[in-house]
Amino acid sequence: MLMTSFPIFGGCICEGVRYKVKGPARCVVHCHCSQCRRSYASLVGTGATIESDHIEIIKGEENLATYEFSPEVRRQFCKKCGCSVLYYDDRYPDVVFYFPSTLDDGIHPGHPEDNEHHVFMDSKASWEEFEDSLPKHAEGVGNAALGTTAT
Numbered sequence: 001m002l003m004t005s006f007p008i009f010g011g012c013i014c015e016g017v018r019y020k021v022k023g024p025a026r027c028v029v030h031c032h033c034s035q036c037r038r039s040y041a042s043l044v045g046t047g048a049t050i051e052s053d054h055i056e057i058i059k060g061e062e063n064l065a066t067y068e069f070s071p072e073v074r075r076q077f078c079k080k081c082g083c084s085v086l087y088y089d090d091r092y093p094d095v096v097f098y099f100p101s102t103l104d105d106g107i108h109p110g111h112p113e114d115n116e117h118h119v120f121m122d123s124k125a126s127w128e129e130f131e132d133s134l135p136k137h138a139e140g141v142g143n144a145a146l147g148t149t150a151t
Contacts, residue, residue, distance in 0.1 A: 017061075032119065116135075
């Protein structure tokens, strides 16, 4: 098991936005829905959940822009370079999603090794194939996996 010492840091491509993560991610999800594929110009959007008070913007809050996918879902990205930084879903108000690919030096986000999932597999690109052993879900994972007590 990988051990990560906290805090850890990350940011966007241009360094216009920097953030600090104060503790381990609760969960990591690899989302294959059409919105994530389009938003991240990739077959998958990977997000980590963390308690809202365990992540903070330490530089460039004024460089963040917000895109609303729907009334309850918002993505924040750097308005200079376009890099996604944070994702909020009002259905899970006690957690924030961040993108572990934006962590410095590719550091492990510290999530439990048994709490990493592929989600929205029913929406994946038809030619996408997987060889890993992570759990695969037709839709999302439940609140317990995300580490939230939301109802």
